[in-house]
Structure formats: structure tokens, C-alpha cells
Amino acid sequence: MSSVEIRHVTKSFGLAPIIKGVSIDIQDGEFVILVGPSGCGKSTLLRMIAGLEDISGGEIRIGSRVVNNVPPKDRDIAMVFQNYALYPHMTVAQNMAFSLKLKRSPQGEIDERVARAAEILGLKPLLERFPRQLSGGQRQRVAMGRAIVRDPQVFLFDEPLSNLDAKLRVAMRAEIKALHQRLKTTTIYVTHDQIEAMTMADKIVVMHDGIVEQMGAPLELYDRPANLFVAGFIGSPAMNFIKGNVGSNGFKAESGQTFPLAAAPAASDGRPMVYGIRPEHIRLTDEGVPVEVVVIEPTGSETQIIVRPAGERDKPVADHSSAITCVLKDRIAARPGDMIRVMPDPTKLHLFDGKTGGRLN
Structure with a gap:
């Protein structure tokens, strides 16, 4: 586990500024949600933390290390995407173990980590199935399991529940929150759904047009919004x-x-x-x-x-x-x-x- 420091980070595509000097402190073990309307820059910021987008300016630290120029595979992070990104020809167990096999981890360690993640997520009866044989919620749990087995310093979630129906989203919200409470791993989660943000986060960062409008505990933002944008966005x-x-x-x-x-x-x-x-x-x-x-x-x-x-x-x-x-x-x-x-x-x-x-x- 580790803290994440984002200092005056900017991102431009050509002459178009997308992220405009964002600074955020994320404490070790904290569950932070980046929330805002489509196009506000939240997913771009998450991808910069992951190393999937270059930084135009500023600095990102994971723990004590500046990672601006560190490749994604060396940042000790694990990312869960919106579209699951499972290999269709691999079983659940093989999907979860794939990153460890690439690292050439010992087979005994791989089996132990996969079994532990499967136990946490209720996937033990599904380990020999293929993705096509799973429901949407089960596939999302496999994607989360693939992240857990890496035992990273930071979890990154990019709108992981967007493809699920309303009832399953509610259930998965509870599962992700319970998972964080059990693992205590620093988590950064991106969503446009302010209900997800209110119910899951230790701290919410409200973004709009490439800047941070306000950050704080969910009820702090709800009870004392800093401006009209936050007041209108938080609450349903x-x-x-x-x-x-x-x-x-x-x-x-x-x-x-x-x-x-x-x-x-x-x-x-x-x-x-x-x-x-x-x-x-x-x-x-x-x-x-x-x-x-x-x-x-x-x-x-x-x-x-x-x-x-x-x-x-x-x-x-x-x-x-x-x-x-x-x-x-x-x-x-x-x-x-x-x-x-x-x-x-x-x-x-x-x-x-x-x-x-x-x-x-």
C-alpha cells in the first residue's frame, strides 16, 4: 500500500488543455473517487496515474517515488476497466493468474494468490469456467480478482460498473467497498455517478472542465458545497x-x-x-x-x-x-x-x- 501525490498536473492534446493544474493528496489506504460529468478529465487523470497517458506538466508520486517517466508495468498498480478485458480463451483461474505468469512467479505462489482472491470474491466454483459462461457481475469480479492477485500498492478503477444493470450495480458497489475495507489498499475510482461516489468514497474529488472544484468527505460536499456546480452535481x-x-x-x-x-x-x-x-x-x-x-x-x-x-x-x-x-x-x-x-x-x-x-x- 502507498500514498499518491498529484502536484500541479497538466495535460494537453495539441493546443487543447484537458487537465489544468490539478493537485490531490491521497493517503495510504484511502478510497478516493474522482467524479464529474463526461469530458471533465477524470479518466485522463486516472490514465496518467497508471502511466497510460503522458504528463504534460507537474508531478505524480506513488509512495516516495516520482513516476512521471516510469512504465506502467513498473508502477506497482493494478487497473480494473469498464469492459472487463478478459481473455476469452482462458478460464477464470488462467485470467486471474496471467499477470503472475508473465512475471514468472513460482507456480505455488500463483496458485495460492489465485485461491485467496477467489475466496475473497466468491469465485471458487467458477475457476474452470470461461468468460462466455459468466454473467456481467461475475466477469467484473474476475477482473477485480486479476487485480487483487498482483497485490499492488494502488488499485485504479475506471467506471467499472457502467455495463451492469441497476440492481447489480448496487450489489457490486457493496462488494467493492467491502473489498477495500478488507484489503486496506489505496484505491482511486473514477465514475460519473455521484450516487456511487457518495456511498463508496472516503474522499470525493469533484472535477469540472479539467480542474478540481472541491474535494472532501461525501457528507462535507453534500452539506457545504463550495459553489453552484458542486451543489448541483452532488445529490439526487x-x-x-x-x-x-x-x-x-x-x-x-x-x-x-x-x-x-x-x-x-x-x-x-x-x-x-x-x-x-x-x-x-x-x-x-x-x-x-x-x-x-x-x-x-x-x-x-x-x-x-x-x-x-x-x-x-x-x-x-x-x-x-x-x-x-x-x-x-x-x-x-x-x-x-x-x-x-x-x-x-x-x-x-x-x-x-x-x-x-x-x-x-
């Missing part, structure tokens, strides 16, 4: 954003509604702001803000409703400048078109600068 359903400014009676939205404030930032009167409130922090009450129900989505344990001011009923539901999403624990009898009243919890709100997007409260 996404945080509601309402444009307006602070007035004498609270937050005055552009739609004309007034929303409650626990406290206003200094020198904020009339300043353009964005009022952020998560869907689960809105409740129904007779004293709330009047809105029209647009969509009701019952999920069983919760009811998700989308509402908006009555005067903006002609705007599409996808227009987040007017729509407000609420997640309610109770079932409601309302129907689309009905008028109800909602009240955000003022102690849970987030205020952002209307121009820079930075957090204010």
Missing part, C-alpha cells in the same frame, strides 16, 4: 436553484415569491444571488409559498413532486429556473394542476453569489 434529485436577491422580508425570487431566510450575508441587500434548497428540505404547510403541481412521481417510500409558480405554467418542466423538486416522506392526494403551498427549511438553505457561483453562507 439535484438541489433546487432559485434566482433572486435578499429583501427586507426574506429572499425575493425573480418570479415574485418570497422564501424564508435564517440569516442574510453581510451587505447582501439587492445583490444577485441564487437560493439553493435540497428537495428533501421542503415540506408542505398551509403557511408556505403557493405553487402549482406539475408532476407527481410516487416511488413507494417517498413521493417526488415537481412544482412551479402558477404564472410560469407554460415553461417546460426541464426549465430548472422555475421548477422546484420536492421529496416528501408522506403520500399526498394532490394531482397535476392543483395549487399547494410549500415551505423550505431556512436552516438548511444554501446561498450562492449570482455572478461567481461561490458559496456565501
